[in-house]
Amino acid sequence: MGVSIVSREQTQTEIEKNNEQENKDVDSQKSSSGLVIFWKELLNDKLALVSLIFFTLVTLFVFGVSLILDQDQVVRVDLFAIYEPPSSEFWLGTDYGGRDVFGQLIIGTRNSLSIGFLVTLISGVIGVVFGVVSGYFGGHVDNFLMRIVDFFMVLPFFMLVIVFVSVAPDYNVWTFSLIMAAFLWMGIARLIRSKALQEKELDYAQASRTLGSSHFSIIFKQVLPNITSLVVVTMTLNLAANIGIESGLSFLGFGFPEDTPSLGTLLSYTTNPTTLEERWWIWLPAAILILLLMLAVRNVGEALKRAADARQRRA
Amino acid sequence: MTLLKVDDLKVHFPIRGGILNRKIDSIKAVDGVSFEIQPGETYGLVGESGSGKTTTGKAVMGLNKITGGEIYFKDELLNAGKKVNIRKDIQMIFQDPYSSLNPRKRVLDIIAEPLRNYEKLSKKEEKKKVQELLEKVGLSPESILKYPHEFSGGQRQRIGVARAIALKPKLIIMDEPVSALDVSVQAQVLNFMQDLQKELNLTYLFISHDLGVVKHMCDRIGIMYNGRYVEEGTKEEIFNDPQHIYTKRLVAAIPDINPQNRKENLEFREEVKNEFSNSFNNYFDEEGLAYQLKPVTDTHRVALPEKG
Numbered sequence: 001m002g003v004s005i006v007s008r009e010q011t012q013t014e015i016e017k018n019n020e021q022e023n024k025d026v027d028s029q030k031s032s033s034g035l036v037i038f039w040k041e042l043l044n045d046k047l048a049l050v051s052l053i054f055f056t057l058v059t060l061f062v063f064g065v066s067l068i069l070d071q072d073q074v075v076r077v078d079l080f081a082i083y084e085p086p087s088s089e090f091w092l093g094t095d096y097g098g099r100d101v102f103g104q105l106i107i108g109t110r111n112s113l114s115i116g117f118l119v120t121l122i123s124g125v126i127g128v129v130f131g132v133v134s135g136y137f138g139g140h141v142d143n144f145l146m147r148i149v150d151f152f153m154v155l156p157f158f159m160l161v162i163v164f165v166s167v168a169p170d171y172n173v174w175t176f177s178l179i180m181a182a183f184l185w186m187g188i189a190r191l192i193r194s195k196a197l198q199e200k201e202l203d204y205a206q207a208s209r210t211l212g213s214s215h216f217s218i219i220f221k222q223v224l225p226n227i228t229s230l231v232v233v234t235m236t237l238n239l240a241a242n243i244g245i246e247s248g249l250s251f252l253g254f255g256f257p258e259d260t261p262s263l264g265t266l267l268s269y270t271t272n273p274t275t276l277e278e279r280w281w282i283w284l285p286a287a288i289l290i291l292l293l294m295l296a297v298r299n300v301g302e303a304l305k306r307a308a309d310a311r312q313r314r315a
Numbered sequence: 316m317t318l319l320k321v322d323d324l325k326v327h328f329p330i331r332g333g334i335l336n337r338k339i340d341s342i343k344a345v346d347g348v349s350f351e352i353q354p355g356e357t358y359g360l361v362g363e364s365g366s367g368k369t370t371t372g373k374a375v376m377g378l379n380k381i382t383g384g385e386i387y388f389k390d391e392l393l394n395a396g397k398k399v400n401i402r403k404d405i406q407m408i409f410q411d412p413y414s415s416l417n418p419r420k421r422v423l424d425i426i427a428e429p430l431r432n433y434e435k436l437s438k439k440e441e442k443k444k445v446q447e448l449l450e451k452v453g454l455s456p457e458s459i460l461k462y463p464h465e466f467s468g469g470q471r472q473r474i475g476v477a478r479a480i481a482l483k484p485k486l487i488i489m490d491e492p493v494s495a496l497d498v499s500v501q502a503q504v505l506n507f508m509q510d511l512q513k514e515l516n517l518t519y520l521f522i523s524h525d526l527g528v529v530k531h532m533c534d535r536i537g538i539m540y541n542g543r544y545v546e547e548g549t550k551e552e553i554f555n556d557p558q559h560i561y562t563k564r565l566v567a568a569i570p571d572i573n574p575q576n577r578k579e580n581l582e583f584r585e586e587v588k589n590e591f592s593n594s595f596n597n598y599f600d601e602e603g604l605a606y607q608l609k610p611v612t613d614t615h616r617v618a619l620p621e622k623g
Contacts, residue, residue, distance in 0.1 A: 204417040204418075206415075207409060208417075209377075209378060210377075210378065210405075210406060211406075211478065212403065212429060212433055222417055225417075226419050
C-alpha cells in the first residue's frame with residue numbers, strides 16, 4: 001500500500017511544497033461573484049440588456065412622474081373634452097369621461113407594476129418558506145404541507161379572486177395584491193421544495209447538524225443561500241406573469257375601478273366596439289406597454305436563469 | 316474508562332409499500348453491533364459497501380434514528396436525546412470534502428459555525444480562533460475570506476478537520492476521510508491526523524474500506540458484513556491471525572507491492588477463495604448473516620458458528 005511506504009519526512013516537505021503552490025494558485029484566480037456573472041451574461045445577450053434598460057427606465061419614469069402627477073386631477077371627469085384625439089393638450093387624447101389618457105397610462109403603469117412587485121414578493125416569500133420547510137423536514141411534515149398546496153391548486157383561481165375582490169371592504173393596491181398572492185404561491189413552493197429535498201441530503205446540511213446548529217438556522221442560513229439563484233430566477237419570471245394576470249383581471253372588470261387606473265382598466269375600454277375600431281389612442285399604448293414590459297422582464301429573467309446555471313451560460 | 320460504548324446497536328430502515336404506505340419489511344442496515352472504544356485509541360471499522368459501517372458512525376453521531384440498542388459516551392446514555400453538552404464532544408469528518416462544506420459560505424463562517432453555536436465569542440475573538448485553527452491544520456490564516464471552491468480536495472478536507480476540532484471534541488468520527496482524495500494527498504492528511512491526535516489527545520472512530528489505510532492508522536479493528544460484526548481484534552490479530560473466513564479473504568486481497576511474490580499470492584488467493592465458497596454455509600446462517608461473536612482471546616472476538 002502506497003500510504004505506508006511514503007516516509008513521514010518526505011510527506012512533510014511535500015505538504016509544505018504543495019501548500020505554497022496551492023496558496024499561490026488560489027490568490028491568482030479569484031472566481032467572479034454572481035452579479036459579475038449576470039452582468040457578463042447581459043453584455044453577451046444584447047436583447048436582455050436593452051430589456052433591462054427599458055424596464056428600469058419605464059419604472060423610474062412612471063414612479064417619478066406619478067409623484068408630480070395628481071391622480072384626482074387625472075381621473076376628474078371633464079364633459080367638454082370627451083373622446084378628444086391626441087393633441088398638444090392631451091398627448092394621448094381623452095376617454096369617454098374626458099380624462100387624460102396619458103396621465104392614466106402613467107399612473108396605470110405605476111399601479112400595475114406595484115401590484116406586480118407586491119404580488120411577486122408576497123407569493124414568493126410564502127412559497128419559499130413553505131417549500132424550503134417542507135423539503136427540509138420531509139416525511140410527514142412534507143406530506144401535510146404538500147396536501148395544503150394541492151388543495152390551493154385545485155381551487156379555481158379567477159373565480160375566487162373575483163369573489164374576494166367583490167367582498168373586500170377596503171379595496172386598494174395592498175388588498176388586491178394580498179388576494180392575488182394568496183392563490184399564486186403554490187408553484188414556487190413546489191419548485192423550492194424539490195430543490196430543498198436535494199440540498200438537505202448533501203453532507204454540509206448533515207455536518208451543520210453535527211456542529212449543533214438548529215433546524216431553523218440550517219434551513220435559513222445553510223440551505224436557503226444555496227437556493228437563492230433559483231428563487232431570484234423564478235420570482236423574476238413570475239413578475240412578468242403577475243403583471244399580465246392583473247391586467248387580465250382589470251380587463252374583465254374585477255381589477256381596479258376607473259378612478260384607480262391600471263393598464264388593465266385602459267384595455268377594458270375596448271369592450272366598446274367604437275373605441276376599439278376608431279379611438280386607438282385610448283387602448284393601443286396600454287396594450288403595447290403591457291406587451292413590452294412583459295417581454296422585457298421575461299428577457300431579463302431568462303438571462304438571469306442562464307447566469308444561475310453554468311451549463312446554459314453563453315458568456 | 317471506556318469513552319464510547321455501543322451495545323447491541325440496531326438501525327433498521329423501513330420499506331414501505333402497499334395500501335396506505337404500511338411498513339412491509341425493513342432493511343437491517345445495522346443489526347446488533349457492539350463495541351467499545353478506549354480514550355486515545357484509533358478504532359477502525361472496516362467492511363464492504365453496504366455493510367453498515369457508515370450507518371453505525373452516523374448513529375453514534377445522532378444523524379440516524381436508532382431502532383434498538385444503547386450508545387454510551389463516558390457512561391452517559393446517548394440515544395437520540397438532546398444532550399447538547401455531550402454532542403459537543405463528538406464531531407465528524409465527512410467522506411466527501413466537496414459536499415461537506417457549504418459552497419455559499421466563506422471559510423470563516425464554515426469554521427466558526429460550531430463556535431457560534433456553543434461559545435459566545437466576540438467577532439474579533441472568533442476571527443482569531445478561526446485563524447489559529449487554520450494554522451493548526453496547515454492552511455494560511457489569510458484564507459478566511461475565501462470560498463470552499465477556491466481550495467483543492469486536500470485543503471478542503473483540512474477545513475473540514477479544522478471545523479471538527481474547533482470545539483475541542485474528545486471523539487472524532489471519520490467517515491472514509493480520505494477516500495475522495497488521491498493517494499499522495501491521502502498520506503498527507505492521514506499523517507497530519509495522527510499528529511493532531513497526539514497533540515490534542517483525540518480518539519478516532521475510523522470508518523474505511525481501505526485496509527492499507529486502516530493498517531496504517533488503527534489500533535483495533537472491527538470487521539463488518541451485512542450489518543453485523545464478523546470479527547474484532549487488535550491490528551496484529553486481524554492482519555496476522557484472521558479467524559473468520561470473510562476476514563481471511565479480505566486480508567488476502569490486500570495488494571502486495573513485490574512482483575516476485577505475484578504467483579504465490581495468486582495461488583494463495585485462489586485457495587482462500589475456494590475455502591470461502593466451500594465453507595460459506597458454515598460461517599453464515601441461512602440468511603447469509605454472521606453469527607454471534609465469541610471471544611478467542613481477551614481482545615479477539617470472532618463470529619464462529621455454534622458447532623465450532
